[in-house]
Amino acid sequence: MTADPPLALDIDGTLTRPDGWGIDSRIFEPLRAWDGPVVVATGKAFPYPIALCHFAAIPELVVAENGGVVYTGDDVFVTADREAPRAVAEAYREAGYSLGWGGEDTVNRWRETEIAVNREQPREPLEEIAADYGLEVIDTGYAYHVKDTTPNKGDGIERIADHVGFDLADVVAVGDSINDVSTFAVAGRSFAVENADEDAKAAADEVLEDVHADGTLAVLERVRGQE
Structure with missing residues (x-):
């Protein structure tokens, strides 16, 4: 059976409800069943993506604070000035x-x-x-x-890929903002949800027709089992 490809997913605007507030609960089951690494890469403070991983019951692979804090599942790296x-x-x-x-x-x-x-x-x-x-x-x-000015999400995802042992060329990334551009730069395939800003849309391989979690769920359905 073909494994699911590694994912790099933003939170706000990407896993959220169409009104932009709160995680769309439909995302939990696909992530829990995903047969591949899932990296949560966000601008939120470190505890937020960790909590999301707990609630989704997936391993803690986290890039927080736009790359300032990276958790490989074994070690926490603080990559910027406190x-x-x-x-x-x-x-x-x-x-x-x-x-x-x-x-x-x-x-x-x-x-x-x-x-x-x-x-x-x-x-x-x-x-x-x-x-x-x-x-x-x-x-x-x-x-x-x-x-x-230096750390970014893409650097954090590279660090996690090196530690966990997956190929960046296999990564499928979904995001919505300028802070996801560095993620799109390292991922093999990148998707901007329809509500994304112009920087994210310009950097993505594809701009989706659907907004927020609707767009992300459509990507997960499309790429499942494609690694």
């Missing part, structure tokens, strides 16, 4: 702005290598402050991420 993003957040607050997530800020509470700022907050001063610390700001469509 302190600079926190300094940017403090300077942004001192300039009179807010990260925009409320007092407890669960969006950033467990982040290790970047910060996320609500897209309703001013971007220009954030970019100016980030540049002072040698960092960049990317807009994923869900938040402004202040991050190191």
Whole structure:
């Protein structure tokens, strides 16, 4: 029997419901039954994709924080500066702005290598402050991420592939945002869901007709058993 190909899947905009909020529960059964490695590659903080792997009952192969944290299933690699993003957040607050997530800020509470700022907050001063610390700001469509310029999702997927032992040329990737472009660059086949931004659509091998999890589910059905 032919094995299923390795997957590299984003979360927000890719495994979510059509309204963009919350994991589409239909994704769990196909992932649980998938006969191949599944890498969850996201801009979310490390605990979120780990929890998703737990709930989906799949091995923990995770690229979090846009490549800043990588878990191969055996080792955690922190690939970016921990302190600079926190300094940017403090300077942004001192300039009179807010990260925009409320007092407890669960969006950033467990982040290790970047910060996320609500897209309703001013971007220009954030970019100016980030540049002072040698960092960049990317807009994923869900938040402004202040991050190191070097690590990315694609690098994290390469590290996991080397450790687990699968060929990047076999990887099927699905995503929706500029932070998935590096994933598409290392994957053998790449798909942008219909709701993807223009950067992701331009980088993908194929733009799907369906949005969010509908598009991802269609890809999984198409490529199952094709490795």
